[in-house]
Amino acid sequence: MLLLGRACLLLALGLAILGAAASVYGARSGRPEWQAAGRRCVYALFAVLTVAMGVIELAFARSDFSFRLVASHSSTTTPAFYKLTAMWSSQEGSLLLWVWLLAGWSSLAVRAAGRRARALAPWAGAVLLALAAFFLGLINVLADPIQLLEPAAVEGNGLQPLLRHPAMVIHPPMLYSGYTLATVPLAFAIGALVTRRVDGAWIRVTRRFVLASWLCLTLGILLGARWSWSELGWGGYWAWDPVENAALLPWLTGTAALHSLVVQEKRGTLKAWNVTLALGTGVLAVVGTFLVRSGILESIHAFGASTLGLPFLIFIVALVLGSTALVLARRDVLRSSARLESLVSRETVFVLNNLVLVGLSLVVLWGTFFPLISEALTGRRASVGPPWFTRYTVPLAIAAVLLSGIGPLLAWRRATPRALGRTFRMPLAAAVVVAVVLLAAPVPDAPRALALFAVAAFALSAVAQEYWRGTRARRAATGLPWPAALGGLVARNRRRYGGYLVHAGIALLLVGVAASSAFQRVRDARLAPGASASVGGYDVRYVRPTAKVEPEKLSLGALLEVRREGRLIATLRPSRGYYPVADERRLGTLGRWFEGESTSEVGLLSDARRDVWAAVEPDLQPFRSMIDGIDLRFPLAGGRMEPLFLRALAERYELDAPPAAFRLIVSPLVAWVWVGGLVAFGGGVLAIWPARRRQRVPARARAAAAPAAAQGSA
């Protein structure tokens, strides 16, 4: 099996190089048989990499510890579900997942382009295959996922406990899908520039890929944030960490591209801007992958001891220089003949929205790479923290939400003052009402949060109004009942109404972010059983300690009662799970349980108004003598004795727990971050869903049907 896997990886590299060369030769010579050979290499690459993935997954499923990767990231006790997803917790496995997804999306793109953009397809295929060749070169030379471990390990290290969470199973494939899908527009933009066909053809092929990339990144970012909030013990969902920012950057430019591509489709403008955005988003996707692997920036996520930084850097520099040179060389064909007719038009708002989104991405890019910038300019490495990011991103986010509300209310080309008065009345009233109510209410002074609530009210009511107006018009035209009219409206205009839903979702998400950031209350307290602490108007009482011995971990925690004005509203059970390390000889039978990984299990009460969040850190110091004593008296007891000792320790903890450290948080409206994210994702799915093909009715049949319909309606 190992040999088959190795052969597949080498064959894949050969296919990628051969396919790229065949595609370029076919495109330059105009010989279709070479173009077809390049296309077939893309399909073959996907098939061969699928076999390689299958070999590794089978090794994980069988706990075959002769595979170094399996021994390092799985064990016989790792739950079956996590065994199959443990592959991408490693550097090598995640790179293979990246290139496998790239090959899959490339196959789809090349197939789609064959029908709609035949001239561009070979060049785009060559770029995608060159990208795959780069990653396969890394995999084959520097990060081989199929290495023999000799002699095979008896037991594996197991999956890092922090990653044993359903969100972490889907999070990496979603992010990698987002990154790899973003390379498809980059490839077709290069194809369009090389062939000087920068009209609508490349946009028609790649528009769905831009949206699919956006969807995957949205879900990936959302799952990562949710995991952080519900699994990690620090009490947040976003920290402006370089690796988080790496996913946000292509998301922001991708969002901008989704809007500006529409302007080019409708009005024929922004050609140079769209090509630049597609190239930029693709490059940022590769930069995102690079950031995690290079160790170039301090991040909690970075693969520390990686040797992949330099090759990545050279590749990215080549990509940026090549793309820039190509855009400059084709500036004659990138000039748009059409101009914006009026400043009060939908396309103007789209342009402004693009400037805001690109501004946001520049801020995030600058802040993320600031350590390198400062080192280059001053010789000292310095970094900026969350307050610096929020200083710039919050006003820009407010502007983006405002524009997302204004856009749908304006007509293309030019809006008349009368139409403006009619469409803006309700959303403006909603924004003013929310602003007045919030200013009058006894809420803490947080002007930026209040401004965001007001513009979110504007955007939400604008979206609701558009749905209402459209449904009403359709009902008047068809006589259908309200639900059917709404369904028909959305089904016939999926892109438009899906997009509006995305606007609503993002507004809701940012309301959640603003409220949970500005009005969050945090209390760190050291409590003995029976003691209480207050946080954000809630009383939290440490009722009793809890302990549980499980096959893979020992959980020590607390039972907490949460009361509001004396009324019990929830019981929370935060705990900390201790996972053992294999080194019993050195660390002792019991000691090895406290030298391994430990993870927080957060106690969470979540509803539409607020989350009450609790994490606990038990104090094990008083038990140190018991642990050391057992380890001294019963060295290498293991086997059946170990559970007995663990249960004894657990019982002692339940009977006589010392005060434990608690972090208690009351965070208002945080649930709306997830709800808004899911609404935005749902809107994106609606927009990308293929429109139902209308049945072609022969003209003769239509003519015959017309009088009958007229009679029926009479």
Add this chain to the structure above:
Amino acid sequence: MAGKQSRKLIALGAAVLLAGALAWSSFTASSEAVSPSGLLQAAQGGRAYELTGTVLPGYRRLGEVLHFRVRDRAGSATVPVRYRGAVPDPFRAGREVIVTVRRAGAAWVGDRDSLITKCPSKFSTESDRR
């Protein structure tokens, strides 16, 4: 034509102004990243530094305060840190941490909630794998 050029100039001026503000504020709001040996050599009182290094064994929590020492990644210099706030799950001896610190006498006090520990899942070195 003149109108178009002046619009371009205004846009360019605004962009330069904003970029200048961004650059200036990032330099004034940043904290320098240093290793323990760098901190011992060049630290000034009152300034914030982003200390990076490895946690030494023997850290302990006294009440709400976590006491630990950070050592150079490749070296022997160490600095003591007193820290309050959230402690990441992966924190333990041998792990690489980043914490914002300020001088307080002979010790260093960590800014509340500024401690981050590198995610060990993605921190596999060759020696770990062996």
